Amino acid sequence: MRVMVCYATTDGQTRKIAEYIAGVVRDKGHEATVFDATSAGGADPSDYQAAIVAGSVHMGRYQTALVHQVRRWREALNAMPSAFISVSLSATSDDPHVRAEIDECAQHMFHETGWNPNVVLHAAGAIRFSEYDFFRRWMAWLIAVQMGKGAAPLSDQEYTDWDSVERFVERFLAAR
Numbered sequence: 001m002r003v004m005v006c007y008a009t010t011d012g013q014t015r016k017i018a019e020y021i022a023g024v025v026r027d028k029g030h031e032a033t034v035f036d037a038t039s040a041g042g043a044d045p046s047d048y049q050a051a052i053v054a055g056s057v058h059m060g061r062y063q064t065a066l067v068h069q070v071r072r073w074r075e076a077l078n079a080m081p082s083a084f085i086s087v088s089l090s091a092t093s094d095d096p097h098v099r100a101e102i103d104e105c106a107q108h109m110f111h112e113t114g115w116n117p118n119v120v121l122h123a124a125g126a127i128r129f130s131e132y133d134f135f136r137r138w139m140a141w142l143i144a145v146q147m148g149k150g151a152a153p154l155s156d157q158e159y160t161d162w163d164s165v166e167r168f169v170e171r172f173l174a175a176r
Contacts, residue, residue, distance in 0.1 A: 001030045001176060004048040007055065008037040008066035013126040013158070014056045014087045017165060021052055021085070024169040037065040045076035050176055052169070053077070053117070056125055057088040057105050071113040083172045084110075084117040085165070089143050091122040092159045118175075121168045124159035131156075 003025045007018035015036070022032035035043045037055075045051050053070060055062040070077065090102045102122050110116060127140045144157070 001050060001173070002048045003030055003032045003173075004035065004043065004045050004051040005032055006035045006037055006040055006043070006051065006053050006066075006069060008063035008069075010056055010058055010063065011126070011128055011131065013128075013160065014054050014085075017085065017087060017123060017160060018052075018054050020162065020165060021054070021169050024166050025052075025173065028170065028173050030173065037063065037069045040069055043069075045073045045080070048080070050081040050083075050172075051077055052083045052085065052172065054085040054087060054123075055109075057086060057090070057102060060105055062086075062105070062109050067109060067113060070109070070115050074114040077115050077117070081172070081176050082115070082117045083119045083121070083168070084115075085121045085123050085168070087123050087125045087160075089125055089127065089140075089159065091124040093148075119168070119172055121165070123165055124161060126156070126158040126160065128156045 005018050005022050007014050009015040018034055022034045025032035055066040086102060086106045088102050090098050093099060106120055127144055129137050129140060132140060
């Protein structure tokens with residue numbers, strides 16, 4: 001099976017997750033092609049038998065390039081097995097209200113684009129304090145504290161549960 005993996009990233013963690021997904025797909029004996037939504041203009045999802053799309057939530061929204069591509073590809077995506085991986089720090093939370101908020105972000109994008117993925121995973125992202133300016137470092141620290149992660153400033157933290165991502169991709173492939 002040929003699988004398209006398209007992602008959009010702000011700080012790089014979603015790219016890392018997309019590349020990991022492609023590795024899992026290949027390890028299971030399938031083909032995987034990874035596209036960055038910002039430069040995937042020539043990609044055609046109808047050349048694939050399945051698609052996995054990943055984007056990160058920032059300020060309640062996904063990257064504009066990702067939303068644009070999904071809207072453009074909605075017919076092809078809806079005609080094949082497809083999955084969405086939503087990456088956010090909020091995915092680290094066990095609070096049902098926080099989980100409902102991140103699900104609402106995904107549902108809003110699906111409504112906005114007309115895409116109906118078969119399955120959705122909310123995956124935790126990362127904080128890269130060392131790459132942020134003062135304002136972003138302060139905001140990231142505040143979010144980490146609110147999520148109960150208590151990250152120390154300038155201490156980069158990766159929260160992605162790689163086993164969970166792998167199991168999600170394996171289940172998605174097995175269902176096809």
